[in-house]
Amino acid sequence: MTDSRIASLQQACPGLKLKTDPADLEHYGRDWTRRWTPAPLAIALPATVEEVQAVMRWTAAEGVAVVPSGGRTGLSGGAVAANGELVLSLERMNKALDYDAVDRTLVVQAGMPLEALHNAALEHGLIYPVDFAARGSCSIGGNIATNAGGIRVIRYGNTREWIAGLKVVTATGELLELNKGLIKNSSGYDFRQLLIGSEGTLGVIVEATVKLTDPPPASNVMLLALPSFDVLMQVFAAFRARLQLQAFEFFTDRALEHVLAHGAQAPFDEVHPYYVVTEFAAGDEAQEAAAMAAFEDCMGNGWVSDGVISASDAQAAQLWRLREGITEALARYKPYKNDVSVRISSMPAFLAETQALIGEAYPHFDVVWFGHIGDGNLHINVLKPDGTSDADFVSQCEHVTKLLAQVLARFNGSISAEHGIGLVKKGYLDSTRGPAEIALMKAVKRAFDPEGRLNPGKLFDL
Template identity: 70%
Template sequence: MTASLAELARYLPHLVLRTEPGDLEHYGRDWTRRWTPAPLAIALPGSIDEVQGIVRWANAHRVAIVPSGGRTGLSGGAVAAHGELVVSFDRMNKVLGFDAVDRTLTVQPGIALQAVHEAARGHGLMYPVDFGARGSCQIGGNIATNAGGIRVIRYGNTRQWIAGLKVVTGGGELLELNRGLVKNATGYDLRHLFVGSEGTLGLVVEATLALTEPPPPCNVMLFALPAMDALMRVFGECRRRLKLEAFEFFTDRALHHVVAHGAQNPFETASPYYVVTEFHENETEALAVFEHCLESGLVTDGVIAQSDAQAAALWKLREGITESLAKYRPYKNDISVRIAVVPDFLDAMQVLLTREYPDFDVVWFGHIGDGNLHINVVKPAHVSDADFIAQCETVTKRMAAILHAHGGSISAEHGIGLVKKPYLASARSEAEIALMRGMKRVFDPHGIMNPGKLFDP
């Protein structure tokens, strides 16, 4: 144990500290596997006071802190590879309160998203942010990355559901931000600044989440579509005539993989694009939309779920994609453009990929209604791991340039972390990045909070 760590143990005698190699490895990395975990130690505070104590100690000894949630991130935002102290919220994972009038749930940052869902459901309400990692990810990490997912088209991102936040800044101050108020016009909204700040300004130590009513009964449709333009028109039609809860697309290559992994293909012939959409139950209108789209040639085939089991099977075609690709350890990226720009962007990417990387197995899927596309590339068998990684770096570089030209973003919902840091300037101007650096210095004068993530100091 280093001298400074021994002092931390003396200073906070009840703080749980771990330094075993297995813990350093476990807590030092996230779902990216690019960096070798090498934290100084793992601190598992049990209270806000302990978090403040840790930050004071870290400032005194100039030790870097990596805030740590469920570490399901894909951008390396929670990686500790340079002797940082990982501050894990695994022990601060409780529901602290529920207010039936304000419809808010107050929680500690280490609570899993799924536990938030269950607590809300227990009160007849819903916390509507949802995505695949729900069982492992923690609400503190969701806030740090402004997590999105499959319901953003109706409910927005995490940001929209944060009624109040307690944070400890890099300077060690405990701030109570917004305190659950609906309206509060009293200067800069620091709550919104912390949402999406990736642990670089401070640590989220408590959150008050707004809840809402669960949706009415929903139904699920699957469409097969001949072209991207048709897909955009079907989106317009569905959005206008149905109350959408989700509108997700994927390509034929995605369907290929998810079917190879065991899902059932309801179609006999292949189509370039597919859509799964969930909407407030309205069988008549849904059938009318489907028939209109079929007659107009916008869709070539379709299925409306007739049971919950069939709805789940249709969703499986979209939600099973990531898992079906996992064994290939594919290249992944998560980008966004304005919704109207999706077809042009995909065209430009298709030109690039066909010309430069003709043997890449490219899988697209994502949230059309948010302009958010996920790209996965499976390594061709004849290409070595090293060559594949090198080629994918050039894909990212070129995609960043295409995104820049299309007014898009190199990170829709995964965050910047370490993985996308080299490409931040494709989405944010030099002036913006300089201002972000200046703001970080205000909140974190000694630069101890997750240094090297988002941007270099």
């Protein structure tokens, strides 16, 4: 059965690169969640938009389900192929195409890694400002499919803000050219916006026109030690009022311990319960003075116990490593991840309730907190204790997520700030979206993909 379909696909798309080795099926069939057993039909690796269209036409004719695939660094199972789907990997379509200096846009293929996009922008003296730790592996297509956020949202917004145009191949192989790089285009529904964050369920993103911008002025990085959780929002307010913040990231001592065990250098002699790493414009003396004033204000109020400011790029990188190294340092503990958000104004009350809930729910588990506090986004990582089975562990965590979802619903928050819903969160979608909205999401899904062949089972079950 499987063989004849692969032969049929190869016949329909003669030049198409296909992979069917068991190792490839496993590699391309899963993402960073590692919770499902990969079982794709095959891996298609088209090199052109036309090949993507041909593949999609074949899947339409044969009734084959498709999982679009970027860097598979996702944490919600959005790129998992566990049910005989054809994985459509964009990894060979990874090049920068056209740069336009007047429009300040760069056209890139969807499989381009984020870091390669950063470098391509720098070649033109500009930056693509969305950034996060998976930059070396994740692809811009995947970033768009989840409206990726990351560490600079506070200054530059999410991926959505930087997409001037998209090329998308539909479930039946038609090519949509969405918005074409225009600044103003009030000509009906903006499907570019609808596709951003749609997790591969409405179409296959094959190309993007991304906006670039000027590099920021010189910046400094500061690491702050906090005596308690309660003062976090005060410290944020004190810094936001005085500085142009580019990042404001928080993590706990438990997070730091794991990063230090993974090889990073301790920033302070003493141990503190909470830390903030913040980056801010420091292009002139006034800005540097403002940073010191913010720091002294926080010290004077007892909100900050200690601090260190970067004196060089190398030191800035060292301080950043303390925050950015967390996900990697935790990976071996197979953490169960919550990625939630509320409005910033709701953060203090939400943090207090969540802290109480987690403390009660996980008395024996190692729980690591960190997040983009300036955007209202909190990551809660629960580490699997040795000796507990995967299934048991996930089931205990799911129970707590149900309670957390109830808290989130009361705070008008989101069960997924930046990871997407995928397979992992779909049971909790109704904590963030109302029943009428979910019904409309399914209706829109059917409008784009009546047969439900595009990334089936992700986001919701039809």
